[in-house]
Amino acid sequence: MTTSEAALEGKRRTAVGEGVRIFKMAAWLGWQAESNWTDPWLFVIYSVIKPVAGTLILVLMFAVAGRGSAPELFWASYVGNAFYIYVGQLLWGISWVVLGDREHFQTLKYMYIVSPSMGWYLVGRAAAKFFVATIAVLIVLGFGAWALGIPVTVRGVDWALFWPVFLLGIVSTAALGILLAGVSLISSNHGAMAAESLSGALYLLAGVVFPVDVLPGWLQPVSLALPHTYWMEAVRRAVLGHGISPMLQQVSEGQILLILALTTAGMVLAGGGFYRWAETLARRRGLIDQVTWN
Amino acid sequence: MKAPPGSPARAWWDWKYVRWLLELNLRAVRARAYVRVVATGREIMWLLWEVLLPFMATAAYVFIYRALNAPPAYLGFVILGGAMTAFWMNVLWAMASQFYWERYSGQLELFFASPASLMAILLGMSAGGMFMTSVRAIGVLVLGSMVFRVEYAVAHPWLLAYTFLVTLWALYGLGMLLASVFLLYGREAWHTSNLLQEPVYLVSGFYFPVRALGFWVAAGATVIPLTLGLDAMRQLAFGGSPWAIAPDAVGLFPPGYEATALTGMAVLFIGAAYKALGRMMWAAKVAGTLALKH
Amino acid sequence: MSTSETRFQVDHRPRPAGLAIRTENLSRVFQVRRSRKWPRGRRVVALDGVNLEVAEGELFGLLGPNGAGKTTLIKILSTLLLPTSGRAFVSGIDVARDPFGVKQRINIVSGGESGGYGILSVRESLWMFSQLYGVSNRIALDRIDRMLKLVGLEDDAGTLISKLSTGMRQKMNFVRGFLSDPDVLFLDEPTLGLDVTTARTLRKFVREWMAERPGRTVLLTTHYMAEADELCDRVAIIDRGRILACDTPASLKRQIARQAVLRLEVSSSDGAGLSQADLARLKDQPGVREVAARWRPEAGRTVLTAILEADGAIPGLVGGLSGLGLVVHSLAKEEPTLEDVFVKLVGRTLAEDTPTNNGDHDSRNGTLPGDGPEVGVGGAGDGEAAAGGGAADESAAR
Numbered sequence: 013m014t015t016s017e018a019a020l021e022g023k024r025r026t027a028v029g030e031g032v033r034i035f036k037m038a039a040w041l042g043w044q045a046e047s048n049w050t051d052p053w054l055f056v057i058y059s060v061i062k063p064v065a066g067t068l069i070l071v072l073m074f075a076v077a078g079r080g081s082a083p084e085l086f087w088a089s090y091v092g093n094a095f096y097i098y099v100g101q102l103l104w105g106i107s108w109v110v111l112g113d114r115e116h117f118q119t120l121k122y123m124y125i126v127s128p129s130m131g132w133y134l135v136g137r138a139a140a141k142f143f144v145a146t147i148a149v150l151i152v153l154g155f156g157a158w159a160l161g162i163p164v165t166v167r168g169v170d171w172a173l174f175w176p177v178f179l180l181g182i183v184s185t186a187a188l189g190i191l192l193a194g195v196s197l198i199s200s201n202h203g204a205m206a207a208e209s210l211s212g213a214l215y216l217l218a219g220v221v222f223p224v225d226v227l228p229g230w231l232q233p234v235s236l237a238l239p240h241t242y243w244m245e246a247v248r249r250a251v252l253g254h255g256i257s258p259m260l261q262q263v264s265e266g267q268i269l270l271i272l273a274l275t276t277a278g279m280v281l282a283g284g285g286f287y288r289w290a291e292t293l294a295r296r297r298g299l300i301d302q303v304t305w306n
Numbered sequence: 307m308k309a310p311p312g313s314p315a316r317a318w319w320d321w322k323y324v325r326w327l328l329e330l331n332l333r334a335v336r337a338r339a340y341v342r343v344v345a346t347g348r349e350i351m352w353l354l355w356e357v358l359l360p361f362m363a364t365a366a367y368v369f370i371y372r373a374l375n376a377p378p379a380y381l382g383f384v385i386l387g388g389a390m391t392a393f394w395m396n397v398l399w400a401m402a403s404q405f406y407w408e409r410y411s412g413q414l415e416l417f418f419a420s421p422a423s424l425m426a427i428l429l430g431m432s433a434g435g436m437f438m439t440s441v442r443a444i445g446v447l448v449l450g451s452m453v454f455r456v457e458y459a460v461a462h463p464w465l466l467a468y469t470f471l472v473t474l475w476a477l478y479g480l481g482m483l484l485a486s487v488f489l490l491y492g493r494e495a496w497h498t499s500n501l502l503q504e505p506v507y508l509v510s511g512f513y514f515p516v517r518a519l520g521f522w523v524a525a526g527a528t529v530i531p532l533t534l535g536l537d538a539m540r541q542l543a544f545g546g547s548p549w550a551i552a553p554d555a556v557g558l559f560p561p562g563y564e565a566t567a568l569t570g571m572a573v574l575f576i577g578a579a580y581k582a583l584g585r586m587m588w589a590a591k592v593a594g595t596l597a598l599k600h
Numbered sequence: 601m602s603t604s605e606t607r608f609q610v611d612h613r614p615r616p617a618g619l620a621i622r623t624e625n626l627s628r629v630f631q632v633r634r635s636r637k638w639p640r641g642r643r644v645v646a647l648d649g650v651n652l653e654v655a656e657g658e659l660f661g662l663l664g665p666n667g668a669g670k671t672t673l674i675k676i677l678s679t680l681l682l683p684t685s686g687r688a689f690v691s692g693i694d695v696a697r698d699p700f701g702v703k704q705r706i707n708i709v710s711g712g713e714s715g716g717y718g719i720l721s722v723r724e725s726l727w728m729f730s731q732l733y734g735v736s737n738r739i740a741l742d743r744i745d746r747m748l749k750l751v752g753l754e755d756d757a758g759t760l761i762s763k764l765s766t767g768m769r770q771k772m773n774f775v776r777g778f779l780s781d782p783d784v785l786f787l788d789e790p791t792l793g794l795d796v797t798t799a800r801t802l803r804k805f806v807r808e809w810m811a812e813r814p815g816r817t818v819l820l821t822t823h824y825m826a827e828a829d830e831l832c833d834r835v836a837i838i839d840r841g842r843i844l845a846c847d848t849p850a851s852l853k854r855q856i857a858r859q860a861v862l863r864l865e866v867s868s869s870d871g872a873g874l875s876q877a878d879l880a881r882l883k884d885q886p887g888v889r890e891v892a893a894r895w896r897p898e899a900g901r902t903v904l905t906a907i908l909e910a911d912g913a914i915p916g917l918v919g920g921l922s923g924l925g926l927v928v929h930s931l932a933k934e935e936p937t938l939e940d941v942f943v944k945l946v947g948r949t950l951a952e953d954t955p956t957n958n959g960d961h962d963s964r965n966g967t968l969p970g971d972g973p974e975v976g977v978g979g980a981g982d983g984e985a986a987a988g989g990g991a992a993d994e995s996a997a998r
């Protein structure tokens with residue numbers, strides 16, 4: 013480690029206040045970039061049109077093939093799909109910070125100059141994404157309750173279960189996003205697709221819209237190792253009063269919370285650790301300002 | 307510089323001039339396509355990532371139909387749709403938004419200042435994009451068909467192949483048109499691209515037969531070439547004949563008509579792209595908006 | 601291959617023989633969109649009645665500070681931009697009427713270019729651009745290898761562009777401009793931000809390329825006076841969209857040879873630079889023609905360039921400086937440079953940006969009243985302003 017790097021390292025450890033400052037700035041920046049509330053059109057695109065269209069795909073699939081299935085299955089799918097908006101938005105949002113800033117604005121290197129660690133910057137940008145997603149989730153749930161008769165009411169939600177579960181789920185998703193940002197940092201433009209692809213893969217593995225029981229036997233252990241599987245299950249229980257998977261029914265709420273907490277902790281360690289490694293690699297190889305699009 | 311002695315007049319009836327013009331622009335097409343083709347080869351690891359993860363996202367939709375005990379052909383519909391999403395993504399992010407990004411990087415001016423036509427650049431981008439994306443789409447298709455044991459019944463392979471190709475050209479023709487339109491009217495291309503993602507997945511029936519939307523909505527959605535293309539390919543892949551609607555495939559129109567319409571759309575969109583390009587170039591020269599830096 | 605080298609043209613009008621570039625009263629006004637600072641939008645006059653004639657085979661320089669209108673002129677000549685009024689001809693072809701005819705004969709390189717698709721190698725990227733000019737593969741690859749060697753990039757021909765340093769990237773872009781063997785080449789600040797050695801390599805390259813085939817013409821813009829002086833056959837000095845002088849470097853400098861050019865380094869006790877008012881007071885001293893200042897934050901000093909009627913005015917100027925509470929660290933009488941010519945014509949140094957010309961004002965000298973950005977003399981003296989000024993000056997101070 014050179015002396016300047018050592019100095020940087022020291023600064024990084026002492027600079028929590030600095031981190032908070034960057035967090036605030038990044039949240040504000042993200043706010044500007046992603047949820048320009050002065051522009052109602054952008055709000056409509058991200059918080060209404062995209063999520064509602066995505067939801068309607070699911071609704072139509074049930075409409076063409078779901079005759080005769082129990083309504084609970086549809087409700088549970090719908091609620092899972094609604095909360096999954098967070099995953100799509102956060103994964104895309106966080107990794108896009110790296111790509112967009114690097115490739116299209118070519119400003120990433122400047123962020124590196126002002127900020128001791130990109131981590132805070134990413135978390136700050138994620139906070140802005142979180143707000144956009146929250147509004148989308150509320151709109152989708154409201155639409156479901158109003159137009160599709162999904163039994164979601166404010167009174168009916170088990171808030172004591174909901175809040176801890178919700179928090180853990182968001183944290184683990186953000187951690188995954190940071191991991192993905194690390195991937196983007198050391199890889200090429202294809203990383204843009206990676207967010208899309210990863211959230212698609214999670215959609216499958218976490219049993220967001222169908223019971224994990226229908227997955228082939230060899231895939232189920234993978235599914236059961238992911239925090240998102242428990243997150244979805246627990247959110248459904250809190251919001252609807254029932255889950256979707258017969259297999260997970262045997263797990264109590266307390267157990268789910270415990271597993272969720274443990275897997276989330278694992279995700280945070282993995283995401284943070286990988287990101288640090290990627291950042292070091294990127295600095296060493298000078299990948300920060302690479303432009304790889306074609 | 308004086309004109310080279312004995313150089314022919316610049317006129318359409320002069321074969322030497324036409325041949326020179328043709329050669330210049332074909333070289334440009336090849337060169338621009340080369341960039342994307344070579345990118346595919348250089349990022350072979352990413353290709354794996356790009357096939358495997360989109361495949362998993364598609365599989366999620368397959369499992370919904372499994373959970374609902376849908377007829378087996380639906381699995382094939384979803385896999386075909388899932389494979390074709392890659393093209394729509396490519397058209398949005400690497401065609402429609404491309405000039406926007408080329409402008410950011412200053413490349414647009416270089417293209418503009420060269421004697422080659424920008425139309426040649428667009429055609430090259432299309433050809434390269436089609437190739438690159440076909441690798442991914444075919445990967446998803448083959449993998450999906452094998453894993454879920456989809457049985458196709460193709461009675462008219464040539465019509466199916468023609469439909470596929472003409473769908474791509476109509477689609478990329480639309481992309482070429484949007485490239486200029488985004489630059490002319492779009493404030494920020496990626497917002498528009500984002501807007502056109504899920505809603506098009508919905509109305510073009512990527513994950514369910516488009517007929518389910520009701521005839522008039524589906525007919526309206528045919529402005530996006532993928533709607534007709536998917537509908538025709540689904541019918542032709544599952545035993546449909548050219549001039550009748552295949553009832554099992556819940557077809558919208560007979561595939562022969564759809565292929566004919568797609569041919570017209572390809573010509574129309576590419577023609578419109580040429581016109582739009584002219585307008586865009588003129589507007590940019592008048593307003594001085596070809597580059598962002600000045 | 602001869603077919604790919606052939607060019608086609610139609611002459612729209614008889615042209616004066618031997619002129620590569622000609623402009624007639626060329627003007628360009630930009631309509632800038634509304635913003636917070638300019639709620640009603642504004643008009644920027646980037647070029648204001650420019651008349652230029654560049655002969656075939658000439659290496660012609662356009663010297664002016666940032667914002668003077670150099671890039672705008674090049675964009676019009678290379679058909680990327682339409683003039684608001686006036687006309688321009690390249691190789692006798694009207695750029696507005698027959699852009700295709702012009703494009704076949706020209707190429708452009710601009711210094712700030714980020715350039716190329718990251719996944720391509722240097723050679724591939726250059727090949728790609730050569731194809732847009734219809735150059736056959738054999739000729740293109742041949743030229744690429746030869747020119748990469750000339751700029752010292754031959755070992756990196758296979759390196760991916762995303763792995764190149766800024767300097768290497770700029771060299772690559774530079775080579776790109778020559779691949780189509782243009783009749784007229786536009787170089788827009790080609791050495792911007794490059795280190796001295798690289799800049800020298802590129803300048804040498806240009807000179808050799810010009811010598812290789814007579815009739816090749818280069819229009820080079822720069823805000824480095826040394827570059828214009830050393831490289832160009834003739835130089836036009838441009839500011840606020842107007843050509844203020846146009847001649848060989850030697851004749852331009854001769855204009856002020858009878859006057860004294862002084863270079864002074866001064867500092868004040870409070871560490872601040874000079875304000876605009878200070879400069880005005882110095883200019884009022886008898887015998888002082890012009891005074892311009894450049895703040896050097898690293899030294900905490902200001903470098904003054906003063907043009908005097910005669911040596912006799914020196915004591916008056918020094919007296920004026922002590923009157924302002926400034927300490928003079930050094931004083932030297934110098935051979936005039938192109939920068940001094942610029943200072944004499946404009947009253948600013950080349951490092952300072954052109955104040956925005958709104959078109960409403962018609963003053964040639966001095967700052968515009970009101971909204972124009974302040975002239976960059978470090979008057980404020982606080983740390984951040986000084987650092988900012990330093991960054992802006994960095995490239996000019998090479």
Ligand SMILES: Nc1ncnc2c1ncn2[C@@H]1O[C@H](COP(=O)(O)OP(=O)(O)O)[C@@H](O)[C@H]1O
Nearest residue numbers: 594600630644646665666667668669670671672
């Ligand atoms: N596309 C544009 N839109 C608005 N203003 C512009 C544009 N291009 C240049 N300008 C303005 O025109 C003036 C001259 O710019 P430019 O030709 O780039 O100067 P130079 O190249 O000498 O630095 C500047 O004030 C600049 O801000």
Ligand SMILES: [Mg+2]
Nearest residue numbers: 667670671788
């Ligand atoms: Mg310029």
